[in-house]
Amino acid sequence: MCSELQQGCYALFIGTSQIPTLRRILRHYEFSIPEEPLRRAEEQxxxxxxxxxxxxxxxxxxxxxxxxDAAKVRQGKIGGFMNDLTEEGIAYLNDIFSNPDS
Structure with a gap:
């Protein structure tokens, strides 16, 4: 099960609700940031x-x-990493992301 923070991060990657998602992440860490820097971050x-x-x-x-030929931004497609990583690499990252405290 994804945490609220993980769901918020995912929303950023798929391009939905960026400002509200950023606010949720900031609230999680108890940060308060004015609207304008958030808008600039969203644009960047x-x-x-x-x-x-x-x-x-x-x-x-x-x-x-x-x-x-290894761009950091890649193709901007959800799941595009599956074309670039091995099954072992994907399993390793899934383990890290599902157990962030371990």
Whole structure:
């Protein structure tokens, strides 16, 4: 069963209800942030924006730039990771995400 926080994070990835979802996450951690920074964060987190920034190759940290055709943003599709990871890798990540305190 997903926690409210995990459900909120998932909503961000599928592009729904970003501001309310960000508010839920912030409330979970007892943070209070004004509306304008949340709107800017929402805009910067849009798939098209992240893809454009990544393709520009202008990150200060070289590990953030694409290499070996391995983009960080990928295709922007739910479940797209299944085409890039092994079954063992997926099982490993599922275990980590389902047991965040272990």
């Amino acid at each position: 987190a849009r798939f098209e924006k992240m893809e454009k920034v990544e393709r520009s190759g202008q990150f200060a940290e070289p590990w953030l730039n694409p290499r070996n």
